[in-house]
Amino acid sequence: xxxxxxxxxxxxxxxxxxxxxxxxxxxxxxxxxxxxxxxxxxxxxxxxxxxxxxxxxxxxxxxxxxxxxxxxxxxxxxxxxxxxxxxxxxxxxxxxxxxxxxxxxxxxxxxxxxxxxxxxxxxxxxxxxxxxxxxxxxxxxxxxxxxxxxxxxxxxxxxxxxxxxxxxxxxxxxxxxxxxxxxxxxxxxxxxxxxxxxxxxxxxxxxxxxxxxxxxxxxxxxxxxxxxxxxxxxxxxxxxxxxxxxxxxxxxxxxxxxxxxxxxxxxxxxxxxxxxxxxxxxxxxxxxxxxxxxxxxxxxxxxxxxxxxxxxxxxxxxxxxxxxxxxxxxxxxxxxxxxxxxxxxxxxxxxxxxxxxxxxxxxxxxxxxxxxxxxxxxxxxxxxxxxxxxxxxxxxxxxxxxxxxxxxxxxxxxxxxxxxxxxxxxxxxxxxxxxxxxxxxxxxxxxxxxxxxxxxxxxxx
Numbered sequence: 001x002x003x004x005x006x007x008x009x010x011x012x013x014x015x016x017x018x019x020x021x022x023x024x025x026x027x028x029x030x031x032x033x034x035x036x037x038x039x040x041x042x043x044x045x046x047x048x049x050x051x052x053x054x055x056x057x058x059x060x061x062x063x064x065x066x067x068x069x070x071x072x073x074x075x076x077x078x079x080x081x082x083x084x085x086x087x088x089x090x091x092x093x094x095x096x097x098x099x100x101x102x103x104x105x106x107x108x109x110x111x112x113x114x115x116x117x118x119x120x121x122x123x124x125x126x127x128x129x130x131x132x133x134x135x136x137x138x139x140x141x142x143x144x145x146x147x148x149x150x151x152x153x154x155x156x157x158x159x160x161x162x163x164x165x166x167x168x169x170x171x172x173x174x175x176x177x178x179x180x181x182x183x184x185x186x187x188x189x190x191x192x193x194x195x196x197x198x199x200x201x202x203x204x205x206x207x208x209x210x211x212x213x214x215x216x217x218x219x220x221x222x223x224x225x226x227x228x229x230x231x232x233x234x235x236x237x238x239x240x241x242x243x244x245x246x247x248x249x250x251x252x253x254x255x256x257x258x259x260x261x262x263x264x265x266x267x268x269x270x271x272x273x274x275x276x277x278x279x280x281x282x283x284x285x286x287x288x289x290x291x292x293x294x295x296x297x298x299x300x301x302x303x304x305x306x307x308x309x310x311x312x313x314x315x316x317x318x319x320x321x322x323x324x325x326x327x328x329x330x331x332x333x334x335x336x337x338x339x340x341x342x343x344x345x346x347x348x349x350x351x352x353x354x355x356x357x358x359x360x361x362x363x364x365x366x367x368x369x370x371x372x373x374x375x376x377x378x379x380x381x382x383x384x385x386x387x388x389x390x391x392x393x394x395x396x397x398x399x400x401x402x403x404x405x406x407x408x409x410x411x412x413x414x415x416x417x418x419x420x421x422x423x424x425x426x427x428x429x430x431x432x433x434x435x436x437x438x439x440x441x442x443x444x445x446x447x448x449x450x451x452x453x454x455x456x457x458x459x460x461x
Contacts, residue, residue, distance in 0.1 A: 001361045003057050005050070005233065006310060008241060008264045009164050013363055016232055016263065022060040024227040025051065026261075028219060028236035028244070029121070031068040032102040033087035037284045038300065038315065039270035041109060043237050045301065046267045046309040048115040048398065050235060053364045056396040057357065063118035064226040069099035069125050070202045071194070072215040082212070085201060095202050099123065109287045112297040114398045120226040124218040127225060128204050131213045134221045134255060135192045135206075143254035144192060147183035151193040151208050156186050158250045164264060165242030190247050192217050216247035223248075224255070234261040241266050267309040290320070298399050299324040305366045305397060331404045333377045334390060340382025349389055352376050360396055369396065411458050415446050419458055426454050 007014040016023060027047040030036055036044075047065070054061050072083045084095040091098060103123075110117075124131070135151055138144040143157045155161045191214040196203040203210050223231055236245060245264060252260035269276040272285075290300060303323035307313035352372055359368040373393050380386050394401040422437035441448050442461065449457040 001057050001357050003053060003059070003361050004363055005263050005265050006363050008266050014263050016054075016059075018059060018232050019230065021058075022062055023054045023232045024230060025054065025061055025063040025118075026219070026223045026227060026231050026234045027063070027065050027118070028240055029065040029067050030103070030106050031072045031083055032099045032106060033072075033083040034102060035284075035286050036102075036106045036109060037286055038290065039272075039276070041113060041287060041300075042270045042304055042313065043267060044110055044115050045113060045304045047235060048113075049305075049309065049364055049366060049396075050233065050265070051116055051118075052396045052398060053360050054233075056360055061119070062227060064120040064122065064222060065118045066219055066222045067099070067103055067121060067123040068215060068218065069095065069103075069123045071124060071213045071218060082200075082202070088201060096125075099125075105288075112287060113301055114297070114400055116398075120222075122222045122226065124213065124222075125202070127218070127221055128213065130225055131217055131221045132193075132204075132206050134224065134251075135213075135217060138192065138251060138254045141254055141257075143250075145185065146208050148195070149183070150191055150195045150211060150214075152184060152189040153192055153247065153250060153254070154185055155188045155190070155250065158253060160253075161188070161250050162246065164246050164249060167242070190214065190216060190243075192251075216244055217251060219244070220248050220251040220255070223260070224252075229256045229258070229260055231261045233263050233265065235265045235267070238266045238268050265309075268312040271312050271314045285315070295320060295324055296327070299327050301399060302327045302330075305370055305399075308363075308365060308367060310363070327399070330377070330399070330401075334387060334401055334404055335406055336382045337377065337380075337387040337390070338384060340384055340386070342381040342383040342385075344380055344383050344385040348380075349385060352389060353392070356393055356396075366397075369393065373397070411446070415441060415444060415458060418444075419448055419456060422448070423454055423456060426450075 003016045004013040005016060006012070018024070027050075030040065030044075051061060051063055070082065070084055073081065084098060087098045087102075088095045093101075135144060138153065139146070139151065143154055144151055145154055146152075193206060193208055193213055194211045195209045196211040200212070202212050204212060223234070234245070234248075241264075245266075249259070249261065287297060287300065291297070299320060300323070303315075303320055304313070306319075306323065352375070356369055356372045359365045359372065373390060376386055376389055391402055418437055418441055422434050422441070425431070425433040425437065438448055441458075445461050447459045447461050449459060451457060
C-alpha cells in the first residue's frame with residue numbers, strides 16, 4: 001500500500017516514492033540547552049509515527065536526525081545569543097557538558113516513550129569540516145558572500161525563496177529579521193558562518209575567519225552526509241516552516257543544483273491554556289514531571305495518538321487522565337483476548353487489517369487507527385486472534401502491548417472472607433445479602449466479577 005503525506009510545499013497529499021524501496025527520512029532534532037518539555041516530545045513522537053508508518057507499510061528506512069549543540073540563536077531568525085552559550089554561562093559548565101547532559105535526558109525520554117532510534121544521530125559539532133565544505137560549495141556556486149561578520153546566503157539568487165512559507169521575494173525583503181550588518185545585500189539574507197567574538201566559547205578555524213556555523217546549515221549538511229542528494233521525507237515543527245526549512249531548501253539547491261527534498265511535512269504545536277507550550281511562558285511539563293504525578297510514558301503516548309500530527313493538540317490533565325484510563329482498559333481487554341478460545345473469521349481479521357493500513361497510509365491518521373483497534377477489541381468475543389491482530393497494529397502504535405502481563409494482586413484476607421460469604425449467599429439464592437456484600441467489597445477498593453458455577457474473580461478497582 002502506498003504512503004501519502006501532506007506536502008507543505010505543494011499543499012496537497014503526495015505519494016512517497018522511494019528509490020529501491022528505502023525511504024530517506026530527515027527530521028529536525030533537539031537543541032540541547034535545556035530540558036525537552038512534552039511539546040518538544042510530541043514532535044519526536046510524530047517523528048516516530050511517520051517512521052513506524054513507513055515500516056508498517058513495508059518500506060525500508062534510512063533516517064537521520066541532528067542534535068543542535070552550536071549555532072542556534074535565542075531567536076530562530078539568526079539574532080540574539082547562541083543558546084548553548086547562554087546555557088553554559090547559566091550553569092557554569094562547558095557547552096560540551098551542557099549538550100551531553102541535556103541530550104542524555106532527552107534520549108532517555110525518547111526511549112521511555114518507545115520512540116525508535118534513527119539510523120543516524122549527529123551533533124552539529126561533529127561535522128564542522130563538512131559544514132565548512134558545504135558553505136564553500138554555496139559560495140563557489142554563486143549563492144554565498146563574505147562580510148566582516150561572516151558568510152551570508154544571497155536570497156536574491158534563489159528565485160523560489162519564500163515558496164514554502166507562502167511569501168514571495170518582495171515580501172521577504174520587507175522582513176528584515178537579522179542583526180544589522182551594513183555589508184548585507186538583502187534584509188532576508190541569512191547567516192551560514194558567524195565570525196566569533198573573542199569571548200565566544202565555541203569556535204573553529206575556517207577560510208573566512210575563526211567562528212561557528214549558523215543553525216540552518218547544519219541540517220542541510222547532516223542530511224547530505226547521511227542521506228545524499230535525494231531525501232523523500234523531511235519533517236519538523238510548524239515553527240520551522242517559514243525560516244529554518246525555507247533556508248534549508250535554498251542551501252540544498254545552491255549546493256546540488258536541484259530540489260533535494262521531495263516531501264516536507266510539519267506538525268502543529270501542543271497547546272496549553274490556549275497557547276503554545278513554551279519555556280518562555282513558563283508552561284512546561286516534562287515527561288519526568290508527569291511520571292512523578294503517576295502517569296506512565298504510555299499514557300502520554302496514547303494521548304499523543306488521539307490527535308492528527310497536522311492539528312494543534314490541547315494538553316489538559318483531564319485529557320491525560322482519560323488517556324490513562326483508556327490505557328488501563330486497553331491492557332485489560334487485551335489480556336482477556338489473549339486467553340480467549342474463540343476463533344474469528346479470517347475475512348473479518350483481514351477487513352480490520354485493511355482498514356488500519358488505509359488509515360496509516362492516508363497521511364498517518366493515528367486517531368482513526370485507534371478507532372479500528374478499539375472496534376476490534378470491544379466488538380468481538382474473547383479471542384487470541386484479536387490479541388495477535390492488536391500486537392500487529394502496535395508495530396505502528398508503539399504502545400508496548402507485547403509487554404502487557406497479568407498483574408498479580410495480593411487480595412487481603414478480609415476481602416476474601418467477604419467474597420466467600422457472598423458466594424454462600426448466592427448459592428442460597430439470598431441475592432439481597434449478595435448485593436450488600438458486593439457493595440461492601442466495592443467500598444474497600446475491589447471489584448468482584450462473577451463467573452459460571454458461582455465462582456468469582458476479585459480485581460483491584
